[in-house]
Amino acid sequence: MTDALNIENLFVRYGRVDVVQDVSIRVAQGESYALVGESGSGKSTILRAVVGMAPDWRGQIHLDGTARGDIGQGAFARHCQMVFQDPYASLHPRRTVDATLSEPLRIHGIGDRATRVVEMMQAVGLDPRYRFRFPHQLSGGQRQRVAIARALMLDPKLLLLDEPTSALDVSVQAEILNLLVRLRDERGLTYVLVTHSLPVVSFLCDRLGVLHKGQLVEEGDVGLLQTGDFRETYSQELYAASLGAGDRVRHAG
Numbered sequence: 671m672t673d674a675l676n677i678e679n680l681f682v683r684y685g686r687v688d689v690v691q692d693v694s695i696r697v698a699q700g701e702s703y704a705l706v707g708e709s710g711s712g713k714s715t716i717l718r719a720v721v722g723m724a725p726d727w728r729g730q731i732h733l734d735g736t737a738r739g740d741i742g743q744g745a746f747a748r749h750c751q752m753v754f755q756d757p758y759a760s761l762h763p764r765r766t767v768d769a770t771l772s773e774p775l776r777i778h779g780i781g782d783r784a785t786r787v788v789e790m791m792q793a794v795g796l797d798p799r800y801r802f803r804f805p806h807q808l809s810g811g812q813r814q815r816v817a818i819a820r821a822l823m824l825d826p827k828l829l830l831l832d833e834p835t836s837a838l839d840v841s842v843q844a845e846i847l848n849l850l851v852r853l854r855d856e857r858g859l860t861y862v863l864v865t866h867s868l869p870v871v872s873f874l875c876d877r878l879g880v881l882h883k884g885q886l887v888e889e890g891d892v893g894l895l896q897t898g899d900f901r902e903t904y905s906q907e908l909y910a911a912s913l914g915a916g917d918r919v920r921h922a923g
């Protein structure tokens with residue numbers, strides 16, 4: 671089967687610096703893949719290159735076997751969406767939930783918007799009576815549910831999740847992780863997740879890639895997080911630093 675996402679020899683440059691260097695990643699259909707690594711290692715930049723938010727990149731990016739450059743903006747939005755870390759920053763402060771969720775439908779000429787908005791609110795566990803609320807009238811967890819709902823409005827197959835729970839209270843993180851697992855199972859989604867949290871990777875992902883200074887230094891099955899059997903010193907250090915942090919999340923299911 672064609673990979674959901676195939677990144678080959680990706681370089682991304684800001685100014686004169688290659689912040690991503692020769693990275694190749696394949697993510698199978700239905701797989702959940704995590705990118706981990708310290709702050710500034712280039713994790714988010716890789717996601718940004720996939721969605722077209724990195725101005726200067728080279729290499730090959732294929733989605734479902736089609737080159738990124740051959741996919742128009744509309745088709746891309748129907749295929750792949752990104753969820754950002756901070757739902758407060760990513761939602762428009764003067765748009766109600768209804769306006770936020772209707773917008774992609776309007777842009778793509780999809781009718782029956784009120785019904786679809788209510789159905790999606792229910793699918794992400796948001797009470798439809800919040801439909802005409804603004805972001806500041808919602809909790810952090812509810813806002814992230816809106817952001818996830820917005821990402822799903824066009825029924826994409828690939829979701830890029832950039833630290834989707836790290837801006838949330840610990841008590842709410844597990845709820846959002848459970849929601850992401852349920853939505854993935856119900857909709858056959860493929861996830862690429864960027865996170866600092868190895869417990870989140872254990873909970874949500876099948877495979878992980880370790881990024882260090884813009885390079886992918888190691889890839890492996892998520893079982894590595896049980897054994898700690900990493901090959902590279904950098905991965906071992908990252909693993910050791912995370913030990914003991916977040917059993918709560920690991921058992922969120």
Ligand SMILES: Nc1ncnc2c1ncn2[C@@H]1O[C@H](COP(=O)(O)OP(=O)(O)OP(=O)(O)O)[C@@H](O)[C@H]1O
Nearest residue numbers: 684685689707708709710711712713714715716864
């Ligand atoms: N718009 C930009 N202009 C210049 N440099 C940038 C820009 N965005 C990111 N960088 C640099 O690129 C490098 C990689 O950043 P990136 O955000 O991808 O790292 P990250 O691994 O996702 O970090 P974090 O975990 O802190 O989000 C960093 O050195 C960062 O300073």
